[in-house]
Amino acid sequence: MSLILKQIRKSYRQPEGDRLPVLGIDHFELARGEQAALIGSSGGGKTTLLNIISGILVPDSGEVIVDGRNIVSMAEVVRDRYRASRIGIVFQTFNLLPAFTALENVLLGMTFSGRAVNRSFAVELLERVGLGHRLHHRPPRLSVGEQQRVAVARSLANRPVLLLADEPTANVDPANQSLILNLIRDTCKDHQVSLLMVTHSMEAATQFDRVDRLNEFNQPQLCTTGATS
Amino acid sequence: MNLLLIAWKNLLQRRLASALTALSIGLGVMLMVLVLVISGAVETAFTQRSIGYDLIVGPKGSDLQLVLSAVYRIQPPIENLPAMYLDELQADRRVVTAVPLAFGDVTQEGGFPIVGTTTEYFENDYLPGQKFEFGKGGSRIDQLFEAIIGADVARQNGWTLGSTFPILHGGAEGSLHDEEFTVVAVLAPTGTANDRTVFLNLESFYAIDGHEKPVDEIEKRLRDFYAADQDRLDQALAELDDYRQQLRNEEANGVAAVSPRAMQEVTAVLVKTRPETPFDAISLSAELQKGFQAMAVNPIRPIQRLMTNVIGNVQKALVVMTGLIILVSGVSIFVSIYNSMSDRRREIAVMRSLGAGRHHVFGIILAESALLCTGGAAMGWLTGHGVAVLASPWLIRRTGLLISPWTVSPWELTLFPALAVLGILVGFLPAMTAYRTNVADALNQ
Numbered sequence: 147m148s149l150i151l152k153q154i155r156k157s158y159r160q161p162e163g164d165r166l167p168v169l170g171i172d173h174f175e176l177a178r179g180e181q182a183a184l185i186g187s188s189g190g191g192k193t194t195l196l197n198i199i200s201g202i203l204v205p206d207s208g209e210v211i212v213d214g215r216n217i218v219s220m221a222e223v224v225r226d227r228y229r230a231s232r233i234g235i236v237f238q239t240f241n242l243l244p245a246f247t248a249l250e251n252v253l254l255g256m257t258f259s260g261r262a263v264n265r266s267f268a269v270e271l272l273e274r275v276g277l278g279h280r281l282h283h284r285p286p287r288l289s290v291g292e293q294q295r296v297a298v299a300r301s302l303a304n305r306p307v308l309l310l311a312d313e314p315t316a317n318v319d320p321a322n323q324s325l326i327l328n329l330i331r332d333t334c335k336d337h338q339v340s341l342l343m344v345t346h347s348m349e350a351a352t353q354f355d356r357v358d359r360l361n362e363f364n365q366p367q368l369c370t371t372g373a374t375s
Numbered sequence: 376m377n378l379l380l381i382a383w384k385n386l387l388q389r390r391l392a393s394a395l396t397a398l399s400i401g402l403g404v405m406l407m408v409l410v411l412v413i414s415g416a417v418e419t420a421f422t423q424r425s426i427g428y429d430l431i432v433g434p435k436g437s438d439l440q441l442v443l444s445a446v447y448r449i450q451p452p453i454e455n456l457p458a459m460y461l462d463e464l465q466a467d468r469r470v471v472t473a474v475p476l477a478f479g480d481v482t483q484e485g486g487f488p489i490v491g492t493t494t495e496y497f498e499n500d501y502l503p504g505q506k507f508e509f510g511k512g513g514s515r516i517d518q519l520f521e522a523i524i525g526a527d528v529a530r531q532n533g534w535t536l537g538s539t540f541p542i543l544h545g546g547a548e549g550s551l552h553d554e555e556f557t558v559v560a561v562l563a564p565t566g567t568a569n570d571r572t573v574f575l576n577l578e579s580f581y582a583i584d585g586h587e588k589p590v591d592e593i594e595k596r597l598r599d600f601y602a603a604d605q606d607r608l609d610q611a612l613a614e615l616d617d618y619r620q621q622l623r624n625e626e627a628n629g630v631a632a633v634s635p636r637a638m639q640e641v642t643a644v645l646v647k648t649r650p651e652t653p654f655d656a657i658s659l660s661a662e663l664q665k666g667f668q669a670m671a672v673n674p675i676r677p678i679q680r681l682m683t684n685v686i687g688n689v690q691k692a693l694v695v696m697t698g699l700i701i702l703v704s705g706v707s708i709f710v711s712i713y714n715s716m717s718d719r720r721r722e723i724a725v726m727r728s729l730g731a732g733r734h735h736v737f738g739i740i741l742a743e744s745a746l747l748c749t750g751g752a753a754m755g756w757l758t759g760h761g762v763a764v765l766a767s768p769w770l771i772r773r774t775g776l777l778i779s780p781w782t783v784s785p786w787e788l789t790l791f792p793a794l795a796v797l798g799i800l801v802g803f804l805p806a807m808t809a810y811r812t813n814v815a816d817a818l819n820q
């Protein structure tokens with residue numbers, strides 16, 4: 147399995163002092179190479195779930211097992227490096243760094259993994275997403291579609307086992323939406339990378355063989371009985 | 376990509392703000408470099424043994440003024456000594472060499488000081504172990520109205536062998552002497568005040584119309600000077616009586632009067648004592664100290680005193696002031712980076728989401744701050760020395776200081792490590808902000 151979630155509970159502390167339950171997931175799995183779309187409404191905990199899977203957020207309790215290791219029990223510094231080397235993330239807003247060219251953005255993805263920076267692989271990835279001619283352009287000089295393609299290339303820079311996509315087509319024009327989605331899916335397939343995409347768009351989700359609805363297996367109310375912090 | 380390169384790219388992204396911040400540091404460093412270059416020149420000029428003589432003898436007065444006027448030629452002379460006293464010094468068994476100097480006039484062009492002396496001046500070392508060399512012409516000024524000029528005088532006034540020039544009396548405008556002097560030699564550069572001096576034959580100095588004082592004034596001076604030495608006073612007065620008679624004859628019969636020794640004066644005397652008995656200089660100096668006629672000054676001590684009490688403190692104050700300017704610039708770096716942090720929370724969060732640890736983003740911000748400090752310092756250092764190169768001819772001309780624009784002072788060697796530390800200090804708080812960035816919150820911004 148690429149990803150297993152066990153007994154995940156997450157709540158946020160409110161300004162008033164009480165806690166707002168957000169996630170209560172007993173079990174979720176994603177097999178190696180599997181691609182799944184997770185549909186959820188706005189404010190339904192989609193982004194929180196991705197942040198927990200990627201180790202950016204720590205759940206109140208539960209286990210997040212990525213490629214056989216529970217990242218919740220890792221020290222932060224180990225988790226950061228594990229994220230860099232095992233998990234790729236594509237954001238809704240691309241999140242390219244404007245100071246760096248397309249190629250540098252991809253190289254930046256390699257920098258923190260602890261492995262040697264592989265420039266030729268970065269170029270290969272950008273060529274694969276059709277940006278071989280835009281290597282040295284900065285994000286402001288790229289179209290929205292091109293920026294998201296750079297983000298896809300960056301997410302695969304460290305040959306991850308799991309790619310998390312957070313509404314990757316929400317900010318892309320309709321003409322580019324299926325292009326981007328196909329690119330992500332095809333590239334993941336080529337690299338045997340498991341893909342979990344969260345979206346509120348049914349149209350985007352229907353392209354996936356597996357479609358899960360977050361509100362069907364997320365029971366935030368479990369937090370009130372199982373929260374540990 | 377390493378953290379330094381990432382920091383550099385981030386600085387380039389905000390190139391205007393980065394450049395202005397680095398510029399503020401650079402200006403501070405430039406000022407400090409200039410202060411250090413000039414201080415170094417002042418220190419070198421005033422702390423090296425500035426003359427190849429053991430003592431400077433002159434009339435009683437300020438020892439500092441005597442050294443500044445006789446050696447550095449940047450102060451007016453105190454007064455004059457009778458030339459007869461020079462003869463006494465030359466006859467003293469402790470004295471190996473006593474070279475007279477007579478000065479007070481300046482060239483009309485460039486205002487360079489005029490010094491009347493003898494050829495012996497050029498035969499002695501101008502600094503310990505340093506002999507005069509002549510770029511052009513011979514090495515003697517035996518004839519009347521001949522002049523040897525320093526290298527800067529030749530360069531600035533465009534004078535060469537055979538050039539003629541008039542001189543101004545005591546620098547006062549409008550009192551130009553009638554006599555014209557001819558350049559017979561040009562000194563090679565020495566890096567001392569000699570480069571800015573015009574040397575005349577001492578006899579020429581006496582022969583200049585208007586240099587001879589009235590006989591009655593000389594008599595009064597001699598009576599004061601030799602009040603305790605009746606024999607010499609009698610000899611001098613007899614010479615003056617004879618001279619008065621000659622002047623009357625000159626008026627009546629047109630027979631030219633010849634100035635006696637008693638009528639001649641020197642401004643200072645450079646004295647070398649016997650090297651095998653260093654105590655000679657001390658005893659001669661002590662002897663003169665007791666009397667009322669003249670004083671003998673060690674050429675180093677008054678300058679050391681000046682350095683310690685005045686110039687050294689001014690230098691320190693200037694260095695501290697420029698240091699404060701750099702410190703203030705450091706604060707501007709802090710403000711610049713700190714203010715940018717709220718705009719950069721998302722960038723930091725993105726880097727963290729790509730796997731950068733807290734220590735990575737902390738290091739990147741520190742590196743940015745250190746790069747701004749050291750980059751600004753490098754710019755300021757180069758500009759400071761560049762300005763020193765451009766300004767050195769003017770400074771040399773105006774002050775006579777031997778400026779070495781590329782000389783690096785020990786203070787400068789500490790500048791870059793100090794600024795790197797400053798960069799780290801002022802970058803610490805913004806770096807901590809980056810370190811503490813809540814990634815999930817910042818990504819949701």
